[in-house]
Structure formats: C-alpha cells, structure tokens
Amino acid sequence: MKILHVVRQFSPSVGGLEDSVLSLARIQRDLLGLDARVLTLDRLFGETDRLPASDIVQGVPVRRIAWRGSSRYPLAPNVLRHLGDATIVHVHAIDFFFDFLAATRWLHRRTLVASTHGGFFHTRALGAIKAVWFQTLTRLSIRAYERIVACSYSDAQMFAPIAGRRLLTIENGINQQKFHAASAADPTRTLISFGRFARHKQIDLLFPLLARLRTSGDDWRLIVAGRPADQSEADLATAARAAGVTDAVRFVIAPSDEELKILFGQSSYYACLSQHEGFGLAAVEAQSAGLIPVLSDIVPFRRLADQTRIGIVRPAADLDAIAHDILALHDSGDAALRALRSHAIAESSRYDWNDVARRYTELYGAIYPASGRSPAHVPLDAVREGNPS
Template sequence: MRRTVSTGPIAFDATLWDEPTTGIGLYTRCLASALEARGVRLEKLGARTSGELPRGDAGRTTWTLGRLPRVLQRLGMPLYHAHGNFNLPLTRVPGTAYVLTVHDLIPLLMRETVSTAFRWQFRLWLARSVAQADRVVCVSERTRQDLLARLPEAESRTVVVPNGVDHVHVPELDATSVDFLRALSLPKDYVLYAGSLDVRKNVDLVLDALERLRSRGRPASLVLAGQSWFGSGRVEARVARMRSEGHDVRSLGYQSDAVFYELMRRAAVFVFPSRYEGFGLPPLEAMHLGTPTIVSNAGSLPEVCGDAALAVRPDDAEGLAQAIDRLLKSPEERRALAEKGRVQAAKFTWKRTAEGTLAAYEAALHR
C-alpha cells in the first residue's frame, strides 16, 4: 500500500521548541499549528522538556546524531521533518522518509558572521543532510538558488515553500508592559529596527544614516529591539558612544511578543537594511502591522517584500538617510506604503506554508 501523510503521525523536529525564540523556532511552532489545524498528527521529538519524546539535558547535536535514529527506528514513523538547515541524522532509518527545511546558507555566504567551528559543522552536515533528504524545503527562491549553487545534485528534490506572517497580532498588554512602554517616553515618530545586532543585519548602516540626518538638523529617534548575537559588541559600543554624543537611540534588547509587536505597530518607520536574508520575516511582520518599511535590496528581501517596501543598497547610507527623512516628512506617503505592505503581507499565510509542506511530505513518501 502506498504511504500517505494520513497513514500515521509525522515525526517532527522539536529541538528548538523550548529554546529562546529564534526564526527557526518560530517557524517550527507556527508550522506545527498550521499542520495540526489541517488534521495532521505530529509527534514532536527532541524538545528539551515538552513534546512526546523530550531530550532532557542532552544537547541538540547529541540528540540528533546519537539518539534520534534509534527513536525513529523504534517508532516506525513514515516521515521525519528536520527544520534546522542541516540537522538530519547521518544515517537513513529504513522505512522513514526524510524532509529537511533550509532557511539560509549564511554560515557559508558570510563567513565572518559565525565562528569557524560552526561554519565547518554547517558545511559538512548540510552536505550530508541534503544527500540524505528525500525532499528539501527552501523558504525562498533565493535560498534555493544558493543551495543549488553548492549542491546542484539536489535540484530535483528541492522545492520553495515560503513562511507565513499571520501569526503576528498585537495582544492586549498587561499592566507591566503598559508601564514599561510609558516609561520609555517614545516620541510620536520614531524609527524602529527589530532583530539581532550581528554584523549581517547591518545595523551600522542605520547608525550611519542617523548621523547624517543629525548633521543636517534632522535628528531622528531610533529604537533597537533585539538580542545580542555573535559579533554584536562593536554595534553596542557604537550605540553607547552615539548616545553620549546626544543621539536618541534606545537599545531595548529582547522583548516579549506583546511589547515587540506593539513597538512595531507604533513606529513611524521600520528599517531593516540586512546584508543577507534567507527569508526576512521582521520586515514582513512590520508590513503586516501596517508600518512603512525600508529594506535593503539584498538576499531574499526583494522577493519577499516586492515593491511594498522602499529599498536601498546595503552599503548606501545616504540612500537610507534620504528614505528615512522622506517618510518622516510625509504622513501621506507613509499611509500609502503601509497599505501596500498590508496587501503584500497578506500573501504569506501559515496555511499556505502547511499546504506546500504537505505536498513535500507526499512527494518524499512516494519518491
């Protein structure tokens, strides 16, 4: 009998389920919810403490390489879906098809943004995982092309299934969050950057633009909402220096979803001049909330944002300064861009992501 998704539960990689939220962790949880809403049964494997088979104190690598193959063999599941770019078991489990989601190839494309050890792990394990996978799901055509440039033999097994953005909503704020936002005393028209502060995200370009605007008598207030990451120390030192010079830069660090999305919704302009993205969820989240958005023209951002966001080159500080100034001066243009952003963001739903993922499951099972 031909196997289908309906013949049994799917073994679902949950190794980032209980960890601090990252893009891959968000993808894992949103995809799981969308699949379960369509009646797909998932066995969530390898979370730290939750799911059907938590890994406990074991690290994610130790779990995947050492314990997961035995778990899959014992459970007899028809399919295992790994979400972390390269984290399939090194060996095949008879009777279990493999699906792998690749979000980006940043450790290979931008070597300076990760440690040497992680880059080598990524390179070797990615090649092995792609060779093992029956289907490789890429979250954008940009990621698919980057993958095939290195592993062209995977072309017939690789499909594009974009992320959704309709997980975004602004929940009612509790008293603590209300007090926190009030204490910030944010100006009416502030600029927001949301994301980690690593080199790849190109926060320096935003700071360059602010310095240019202030030198022209057009100072802008900037809010940074995101966690420190590999290589972020230099940006943090520069922010401290600029604050000492009188720039209004508020570095808030990681925030709860409620505060994060409220900051995004209230911003006059959202800026995201990343040097490379495999998908680029933060600008799409801002567009979903109706916040006028400026992005770079690098990586997948043109593919995801279309003409619904202003775009500048990732090395064009003058272009970014002009774009910020233009939007801050024009409420009418902000409203028009906000409406275009909502229309563009509405194309990306987790229901569609689930449908594309199910098609990849069926293709993997029947390969």
C-alpha cells in the same frame, strides 16, 4: 500522519527559524489534522540553564534533548532515541541534525524532508570551509532526503546545483494575526529593529544611519528589540555611543509578542541592513504591522520589495543614500505615509502560513508512499547519550 519537526533552537528562543517551525507545526495540528511535534535542544545558545525536557508551546508538544559542542554545529546523537513513531521527520536548517539523520537513515528508516532556512551561509565567517562542506558532506547528505524544500528563491538558487530534482521551493509565511496593523496609525520618526542580535544582521550600522537622520531633526529615534546572540546589548550600546546617538536609542531585551506590538505602535519604519537572510521573515512581519521596510540590497529583500512594491532597498554600506531616501519619503506627507502603511498591510497577506502549511502537508502525502520504508524502532542502546556541555 505523525510529523516530527527537528530544529536546533525553538521557543523560548526568538527568531525566524523558531517562528517558522512553530507556525507550521501549530497549523498542522489545529487545522490540518496532523500529529505534529517538535524535537529541539535543551539549552538556548549562549545560555547555561537547561529548559524543561517536555513542554507544550501554543498547543504543540515539544521534546528537548541534551547536546554538546559548539552552537555552530551542536552535537546531539541522542536524537535517534526520540524519533518515536514519526511517519516523517522534517529537519529544519542544515546542521548536525541534517547530516546525522541522513547518515543513520539505514538504522531509523524514517522518511526525511528538510527545509533550508538559509543553509549555513548567514555570515562570511569560515567561508572557505563552509563552501567545501556544502559541496561535499551536504551534497552527500541530501541523497537521504525525499525532498529539499527551499524556503526562499535565494535558497533555491544556492541548493539547485547539489539537490537537483529533490528541490522544490515553498516560501515561508507569517502569522497574519500576530502583528496585524500594529504600527503607529499616525506617522512617527521612529525606526525599529527586532530579532536576534547577530553580527550578520549588521545592527551596528543602524546607529550611524540614525545619526544621519538626526541632522534633519533630533526627534528621530531607534528602537532595538531582541535577544542577544553573538552580539550583546553592551556591544550594540558601544556602537551607538560611538555614533553619538545613545540618547536616541532604546534597547528592549527579549520582548514578548505583546510587548513588540506596543513598540510597533510607536514606530513607522522597520530597518534591517543584514548581510544575509534566507527569507526575511521579520521584514514580512513588519509589513503586516504596517511598518515601511528599510532594507539592505540582498536577494530576498529585493524580491520582497519587487513583489510588494514598497520599501527602501539600498546597499547596506550606502548610509547616506538610505538616510536621503528615508527623509524624502517622510517628507512626502502624512497622507502618503498612511497610504503606504495600508499598502504594506495589504501586501503582506500574500505570505500566509495557512497556505504554506497546506503545501507542506500535500508534499508529505506525495512522498510518504514513495519512500518505500517502514519506520523502525531504534533501540535505546543504539546510540550513546554522551556528556552534554
């Protein structure tokens, strides 16, 4: 079976969406006997340099195509030229690809599956427009898909009213070996944040949180690792300066996985006070490293804490309470903190990408015979390339 994963951003971009698609495609190729490939855009958002049109990432063939327009809704109608002989086209996230491949199914006749990855409600910006879009165009596009896979239970709640019987839930997993037990073996007073510098992540709240922690000792530190998105390093540095913690914050831009492991080895806590997450992949990866999570009180984080019985979960705005909980936990002693580290590592094993990939493969096998369509070759002149931005 030939699977084409279609996603707007992929390696070398860093984020939960990118990691999820890579893990799924890699395991499908290496362990499950599927010919899984990735189709993505040829530029990272916020950058001007084009990436190679063809690539191999951890054994997964990647094709990159031109696009134009906004990163909020990047236009790439030339996607139809690159469907090849895919048995199933698996679209990741709700964006142009999701809508366009639905609208043109009469032409390409591929079996379509989509994974939600949080939909497009990661920020409150344009909330009214997004709500109308979701209830109209997204609802209409869903009809072209054999299945809509919610990547989290919060996504399932969001999509249930418009997806109906097409909806099922397969929570994301993590690469169990990627950061396994990488955190500091002996407790430290260092928190780490890693991932995209995006406004909905509310990284800027970590600086006043750090200021509160440092009232009990100036050895508290914060590492902010990741890649700029709609916030820059300069934006975050300004926020750190405003909180008076510049000397206690270290920024690490676009670290590799090996560099992240080194940073984890200096840390005992993972902090994320995000407004919205589809699943919270980074929080699970942090637990696999043995980091104690400090999280905002949103549905996926609350569910994670309930399932794993570890971590601090508070409303993001209640920095005093969060700081109090961290200090109380740290004062419980080294033995207790080492036990929590071991518990975090053990509990993360329930989120295993091998099992997730197997469930997707079973889904493909169940829906393909039922699709009732044979793939059609799309002529090269069926859609115009357009002028990429």
